[in-house]
Amino acid sequence: MRPLKVSLVELSVYANTLPLAAGYLQAYAQQDEDVAAACSFTIHAPEVKTPVEDLVALMLEADADVYAMSCYLWNMRRMKALLDELVRLRPDACFILGGPQVMNHAAEYVPADWENVAVCNGEGEKPFTAFLREVAATAPGSVPDLGRVPGISFWSDGALVTTDKPARIKELDEIPSPFAAGVFDGGEYVFAVVETNRGCPFRCSYCYWGAATNDKVHRWELDRVKSDLTWISEHGIESIFLADANWGALPRDVELTRHMVECKERNGYPLMVTMQAAKNRPDRVTEITEILVEGGMLTSQPVSLQTLSPQTLDLVERSNIKESTYVELQSKLREKQISSYTELIWPLPGETLDSFREGIGKLCRTGADAVVAYPQLLLRNTPMYERREALGVVTVRVDDPVAEADVVVATNWVTRDEFKAGVWFYYAVISLYNARAAFYVARELDRAGTCSHTDFLTMAADYFRRRTDTEICRFFDESVETLGNYDINNIGKVLHYVLHSHRAEMDTLLEGFLRERGWLADRRVRIAFELDLLARPYVYREAVAEPTVALEHVRVVSRGRHDLVAELPAEAVEMLSSFETVPGLVVTEEPRDLAVDLTADLSGFGAYGADAVRLRVNHAGRHKMPYPRRRSLDHNAAYCQVMMNRLRDILPSWTPVVPDAVAGAIDAP
Structure with a gap:
């Protein structure tokens, strides 16, 4: 076998992110004695917004024989620009792409004359190792026989060839720990993604996480996971994202949570943990949350409902959190003074404008701390993607130089205008409910039977649409028209305006809305409005x-x-x-x-x-x-x-x- 220099490339959203996917690929490949002897590995994980010319210079300096590139929605445009330049400048190198954005879509990203570029169509460890073996076994200047590599697509003589996928890895300890193998030694990392298992028992049609696997949960051995978490702590990594689909679903998750807290108490790190909590496990999730809060590692608990529409739940094949379970969880979190936020997606198939509004109104009435409505992104390789025409899904690609995000702006149940109305409604939710600009007023009107939360927020959204003479409403209008809510920081900008830079404008805007409705003539409503003026929080210490x-x-x-x-x-x-x-x-x-x-x-x-x-x-x-x-x-x-x-x-x-x-x-x- 000839020697190969292999560069694994991840473009991360956050700077100094530990490249876990690349680490798995390298650790698994190095188990193969021939690959380990032939290949020298380098991992590159620059921030995704790094200019293309800088990325190209970095990769040319690496002078690799093989470039392995991890492709996701959030980095695909920047990764494709990098790939185009590298293929042009390094026609003698081999390339393999992997990740949810490219798998099963080779023809979209790889021209027919690029016979040195392959796309992995599933779990990457086995195909990547076989790819390296084949390239290393091929004499320089010759074309490797990629037909012997399982689970990939590539062009050969103008035809797209796709090989059979290997079986999924069910005994996850077949993948060595990249932490224990020294893959990450010497790196300076602030943020780490951690997997303790793979798979998801649910089959939500909009989500690649479970829909693509629809498999039982396979887990790494407990002591191995503890050892990895200890490494993270001892190396001063500040923040962990637990990438398991349902943290808290397994009893051992409580033990692992305690271990993270013990590591922090001993080493001072990590400082923060983010997780995707299990559904219908309120006692265990609450216990885990309390452990992390007491350990100073968690300040808020996400509750992923996604929708409250029974029709939508059926269409997207989601078994949602039971209403009684949700109420119980909120009650326990509130009792312990732990913040939470309820996550929704707009617009899922089956969701109408009315059902979306009513669902949020119900959450407001039951006292959700905050409601977060994410835009619906059409993800590749999901059941919804395959059924997009039948569901009437219409998308618009966000104008983003690094990402390749397709936002759903219409379905069989929502027109484009109704989609916009739903986004306007959500801006009313952020400013008046989440930011507490009209918290007491809305509750008083609802209590008195004068106006429900749903109607209050709907009327406020309509009023905001007519008040683009104000800077706040102009920002809302521009965000709706440009799909600005795709960027999670867009929500933060609303908070910055309403709770800091434009507080006075929000005061008069709200007074104008309430006065137009005639509600301020009611003494109790006027008092509630004045309470809101005093109680609206400050997002900064000022x-x-x-x-x-x-x-x-x-x-x-x-x-x-x-x-x-x-x-x-x-x-x-x-x-x-x-x-x-x-x-x-x-x-x-x-x-x-x-x-x-x-x-x-x-x-x-x-x-x-x-x-x-x-x-x-x-x-x-x-x-x-x-x-x-x-x-x-x-x-x-x-x-x-x-x-x-x-x-x-x-x-x-x-x-x-x-x-x-x-x-x-x-x-x-």
Whole structure:
């Protein structure tokens, strides 16, 4: 066998990401004695936004005989540009592409005259090793017989050849640990993806994760996983993404979670863990979440519902979280003061504009901390992709220089205009519900039977569409027209506007909407609106400001750097106390404060007036960072998006303040 220099290429979304897929490929290939003797490996994992010319220079400097390139939705345009240049500049090299974006789509990415480029059509370890053996066994200048490599597609004499796929690896310990093998030694990594098993028992038609495998879950041996996690901790990696499809589905996941916390206590790392929680395992998921929260490694729990429409669930072959299970999980997380966010997808097949709105309205009424509605992306190699014509799926490719994302903008159940209306509706959800700009108003209108959450948000979205004379609504409008919500940081920008840079504009925008509907004439609605003006959180640690809209029933008595003391009428306190079990009210005690339960009779506080109570609204929050003035909006938006998912870290606390008549020697503010 001739010696080969092999370069494995991953283009990662985040800088300094540990290249796990490349590590598996190298560790598995090196088990083969002939491959290990013939091949020298180098892994390259630059950030995906690295300019093409810089990537080309890096690859030419590597001077490899074989380039193995990992292709995903988020890096495909940049990877294709790199491939095109390398094939032109290095016609003597061999190339193998793998990943969900290219498998079974060789003809789309590989021209017929590129006979030195192959595409892997499934799990990569076996085909990659066989590919290296075949290339190494071929004399320089000769064409390798790729027909002997399983699970790939390639061009030969103008015909596309596809070989049979090898059996999936079910005994995962056949794949050596790249951590133990020293593959990652010497790297400087901040973020790591970790697999403890492969496979998914569910068959959601929009998802490649389970739909492409539809297989039982195969797992790596427990001690091997613990050893890998220990390596990550000892090498100072800050953040872990657990790539298992359903973390918490297996009893051992609790043990592995405890192990990560123990590693952090011993070594100081990792600092944060992100996971995809198992469905219908509320007790185990809550236990895992509590372990991570107590260990300082998790601040929020995602709850993946995707839809509340029974018709949609049937069409996408998803067995959703039971409603009783969802309510139980939310209740437990709320009891432990753990933030959560409920994930949806718009528009899945079967989902109508009405069902999407009604589903979100239901989540708001039941007290979800935050609702995150992701755009529906049409993923390759999923059942939905194969049925796209029958489902009436219409897509638009996002104008992105690095990614190859096809956003679903219409189905048999949603027109393009209805799709846009749904996105406008979601911008109302982000600003008025998630950002809490109209939290108390919406609840008061719903409680009184005046207007449901669904109708309130629908009317607000319609109002926003007519108010493109404001910067906030112009941003919404541009985002809807350009599919800006594809970028997760777009949500963060909404938070930045509503909770920081354009707070005053949001005040007057909301007042205009409520006044147009005639609701501000109702005393209780006006009080709820004024509570929202005081309670809307600050996403950064910054000095609080008094509302720019005149207050009629609530009076600001004093203002500190991070808090306000407000005098509230009895109806306002009753509203707060009635919402104690839902996000938006956190009761705390401070050394100067009398421990008063907001659900109790507060008439004794009449020292402030017959019906007046003074409360401190503390906006200090937890884990907030100061506003970084020299950072770009995109940078700050990424922070804001994270903080929306950790909503309880930024919500204010309401604390009764002791009047002179009760406190004695303690001075009232």
